Amino acid sequence: MDLGHTEEEEEFRRTLRAWLAETLPKLPPKPDPLDWPARRAYDMGWQRTLHDAGYAGLHWPEDAGGQGATPTQHLIFLEETERAGAPYVGAGFVGLLHAGPTIAAEGTEEQRRRWLPPILRGDEVWCQGFSEPDAGSDLAALRTRAVRDGDSYVVTGSKIWTSHAEVADWCELLVRTDPEVPRHRGISWLALPMDAPGVTVRPLRTLAGTAEFAEVFLDEVRVPVANRVGEENDGWRVTMVTLSFERGTAFVGEVVACRRTLRELAAAARANGRWDDAALRRGLGRLNAEFTALWRLTQWNVSEAEHALRRGGTGVPGVGGSVFKLRYSQARQELYDAAAEVLGPDGALDTDVPWTADRLSSLSYTIAAGTSQIQRNIVAERILGLPKGR
Numbered sequence: 001m002d003l004g005h006t007e008e009e010e011e012f013r014r015t016l017r018a019w020l021a022e023t024l025p026k027l028p029p030k031p032d033p034l035d036w037p038a039r040r041a042y043d044m045g046w047q048r049t050l051h052d053a054g055y056a057g058l059h060w061p062e063d064a065g066g067q068g069a070t071p072t073q074h075l076i077f078l079e080e081t082e083r084a085g086a087p088y089v090g091a092g093f094v095g096l097l098h099a100g101p102t103i104a105a106e107g108t109e110e111q112r113r114r115w116l117p118p119i120l121r122g123d124e125v126w127c128q129g130f131s132e133p134d135a136g137s138d139l140a141a142l143r144t145r146a147v148r149d150g151d152s153y154v155v156t157g158s159k160i161w162t163s164h165a166e167v168a169d170w171c172e173l174l175v176r177t178d179p180e181v182p183r184h185r186g187i188s189w190l191a192l193p194m195d196a197p198g199v200t201v202r203p204l205r206t207l208a209g210t211a212e213f214a215e216v217f218l219d220e221v222r223v224p225v226a227n228r229v230g231e232e233n234d235g236w237r238v239t240m241v242t243l244s245f246e247r248g249t250a251f252v253g254e255v256v257a258c259r260r261t262l263r264e265l266a267a268a269a270r271a272n273g274r275w276d277d278a279a280l281r282r283g284l285g286r287l288n289a290e291f292t293a294l295w296r297l298t299q300w301n302v303s304e305a306e307h308a309l310r311r312g313g314t315g316v317p318g319v320g321g322s323v324f325k326l327r328y329s330q331a332r333q334e335l336y337d338a339a340a341e342v343l344g345p346d347g348a349l350d351t352d353v354p355w356t357a358d359r360l361s362s363l364s365y366t367i368a369a370g371t372s373q374i375q376r377n378i379v380a381e382r383i384l385g386l387p388k389g390r
Helices: 007-026 036-053 071-083 090-106 109-121 235-248 252-272 278-310 320-348 355-366 372-383
Strands: 126-129 145-149 152-159 170-176 187-193 199-204 213-224
Touching (some): 007 036, 007 071, 036 090, 090 109, 090 126, 090 170, 090 187, 126 213, 152 170, 170 235, 278 320
Antiparallel strands (some): 145 152, 152 213, 170 187, 199 213
């Protein structure tokens, strides 16, 4: 593990900081958080700004349209943009952090040319069609069927918790293409155009009042075979590539945000007299240690990926991302429990600071990107080498 930075990396940090300081004050006001079409326009406008400045797809390989930056430079980028209060990827989350890297790693040259440039420019938004009402995090139990008919698949089924479906142009879709083989082996990964006949989207409103998820119903939707990423029935392996990105570095910026929130809580406790409570101080100190450890774990995972890349590997995050995701999900919930204790009922409900919305949002993190139970299985079986449960 290498925690140091080269002079080139420090120069990258200085240049990025200067660009952020110049660019961020010029951004338009943020839209209403409940207005997802407006949020899409805002998020994609920021993505286009990054693209024009040479920061889009920073860690993507150059032959995929990226900048070919090292994993460490990517980590610096995430750290500095979060510290500066830059917009998050928002509606571009699935395309930039899931589908795009998967297509870059597994797609054909034609697929890479078709889908990657619009993602990087902020022209097209992707959603994720993995979970199903009767499957959830058990992706191998999915039932959405895709039957081959000439040069197309005819897809019938439904998806749930489909991130950003109501504003998406494309969906990374998991389907069952062979129901006769063991369930992990009969899955394929398709790129579904969301405007195809037979696609119905019904937004789902969360506890926080937003609708970034939706149900998607598929009624004999025709998807070209050319939209399949990877071989037919090899979708489980392709999906593991997708999930390794989702669990590997997708939450890194949020760790930086949580550390900033923790500092704000400590300042609030000093201001309102709660700092005199020794038990509360110990709790905040433990959370500080938790998030510092998570940041170090992130650096370890990135360092491992960078060394693998130098040895001719892919740079795809490994299963260590599951350790990170498992602990981060719980630590985030504990952070907002501490916020309620520091601020009290009145402060926690302050509409100028979205504590309540963030607390409600934190509840989903032990479910999103694979439940904590799934992560524990991955850690047990793939890292610790324990036998599979029966």
